[in-house]
Amino acid sequence: MTALFHPDGTCNPAYLKLDLFCKGLRIDASCDLSEDAREIIRNRAGLGSGLELVIGRDMYTNVPVVEWWVQNSPYWLVKNGPSYEIWQETRPFVYEAYDDLAPAGRGPWVGRLDRAQARRVDTVTVPPEPAWYKQRTSSGKLMQRIGCLQGTYLGVYWGPRCQNWGPRGENEFCKFCTEGQNLGTHEEVEKSIADVLETVLAARRESRITFVHVNTGFLDSNDYWGLFAELLRELKQKTGLLLGLQAPPDADFENYRRFKKLGVNNLSFCFEVMDEALFKEIGPGKARRAGLQRYLDAIDFCANEVGFDTVNGEIIAGLEPVESSLRAIDWITSHGAIPTVCVFRPVLGAAYAKRKPPRVEDMLPVFQHFYRRCMEKGLPIGIAPNVKVSLIMLPEECRGLMPDPNAWRMKRAMLWLARGAFGAWFNQRVRV
Ligand code: SF4
Structure with a gap:
């Protein structure tokens, strides 16, 4: 047990x-x-x-x-x-x-x-705070307000405040989220490509990051290509680091082919729950501006039509019944994508702040199922060099939750070989 x-x-x-x-x-x-x-x-x-x-x-x-x-x-x-x-x-x-x-x-x-x-x-x-957190970019911005380490990778929010937070989207924000409160207080709203690039270079120098993950909230236009193209092009050309993008589904799925050409390695879509009624209740803005099916279509398109290195479908376990989380994991893995499974955290300031956190007894079968499905489908987990994520259980970490962690020996050996090959490929291409 x-x-x-x-x-x-x-x-x-x-x-x-x-x-x-x-x-x-x-x-x-x-x-x-x-x-x-x-x-x-x-x-x-x-x-x-x-x-x-x-x-x-x-x-x-x-x-x-x-x-x-x-x-x-x-x-x-x-x-x-x-x-x-x-x-x-x-x-x-x-x-x-x-x-x-x-x-x-x-x-x-x-x-x-x-x-x-x-x-x-x-x-x-207790990992110490990197010195670059307190450095300033040439424009005078504190680097920890441009991006921060979440484990060993750098996370950067890019773009205006998610428009589910207003001014016309009041009461449409997702009920577990506080992004609208954080931007401007904990994170810089106005940041330039130069600010981000300088922060990335400092984080690479000192913290040896390999992966930069940029994310944003909803735009009324759903034009995420327009929002990110220049930033991602610059980051890829100047650094050669692995790039991940997390944004709502783009208005034009053809833009995902352009992201791929820019060198984006990973696409991630957060639909949170598989239960359609709960999807609408938890994220009214998400439901109105995109809808669950649009998220699923975007995952399918990116994983099967475009073929990024990896595509993630992100869910939050604890926001819906366990069976529904299992269904979400089944859907994501059967479409060639890798689930990102967060544990629901009732955070200060969120509409759901006063809810109770989930029971570990309920979470355990979700994360066991997550690992089992990734292995059964032969998904490329744990391949990227030095990407340790602190906000979630990584799929490969869930092995330790299994009744028999030694199962799938052959598949684990193949993942180990793939990790070595991908690491060598990355080391040849990284420019900083
Ligand atoms: S889409 Fe929802 S979770 Fe994402 S930033 Fe907007 S309100 Fe928050």
């Missing part, structure tokens, strides 16, 4: 990552995060609102620390000499205890762990 500890008493990092997404982490007074940690930057629809940690060898994890429901977490971050550790209270975790908490509360939840009533789970790494 998959659990936090292996039979030999060592920690299962995959389970810990998933459980931390579901429960969050409290901070023991021994910690010195202002000195040791990366600043918490609320971006990416609010999902990047947590503390960046590395679990196990290289499992980057953005752990919820400020939301009201974190008060109920049995997990604590403790500093022991120079090392950071995760501890778990030995009291039984009671999901219903959320009912007794004030959902308006705000952390970080700092206290003093009674170690006599807890057990050590594992040592973790």
Whole structure:
């Protein structure tokens, strides 16, 4: 049975990552995060609102620390000499205890762990803040407001505020999202191609990034080619880094062939839920401006007509019944795309901020199904060099959640070979 500890008493990092997404982490007074940690930057629809940690060898994890429901977490971050550790209270975790908490509360939840009533789970790494975060571009902008690390890759929001947030789209934003609040406060609204390029070069120099992921919200025109072409062309030509684009479906699918010609490696479409009624309820702007079918058509077109290196369909587990998430995974994988499966995080400021986080018991079968389907379909998972994502469980990380992690030996060997070949191909082409 998959659990936090292996039979030999060592920690299962995959389970810990998933459980931390579901429960969050409290901070023991021994910690010195202002000195040791990366600043918490609320971006990416609010999902990047947590503390960046590395679990196990290289499992980057953005752990919820400020939301009201974190008060109920049995997990604590403790500093022991120079090392950071995760501890778990030995009291039984009671999901219903959320009912007794004030959902308006705000952390970080700092206290003093009674170690006599807890057990050590594992040592973790708190990745330091890169020096380039506090550098400024030539135009004087703070680089951490241009882009930020989400694990080991650089995420950059590009374009105006998602138009689901107004001025004419009031009340049409997605109910789990806070992008409209973050842009301008945590992220720079006005940024030039030069600002982005300088930030990318600094992140490559210091943090050795290999992948730049740009995203945006809705435009009334749905002209994402017009919005991104110049930026992506410049980034590819000047850096040769891997590029990913996440945007709503373009008004003209032929533009995806042009993105491919520019050298874009990955396309990603966030439709969040497969249940059509919930799709409309959760994202009224998404439903009005595109609709679920348009998202599915875009995934199918990009994966099967254009053929990017990878195409992702992004869903949020915990926003719809488990069976519906399984159906979404089946649909995505049977169309040649790779699911990106987030765990629903009721973040501060979102319309769904006061909801309870999902139970790990419900999430486990979703992520097991995710891994199983990726392996059965022979999808190219874990190939890109040095791309560790802290906001989600990567498909290859979900192997640790399986009852038999050693299954699919041959396919895993082929993925390993493909990773080596792709890494060599990348090293020849990267220009910086
Ligand atoms: S489309 Fe929805 S999730 Fe994306 S930025 Fe707009 S409101 Fe947020």
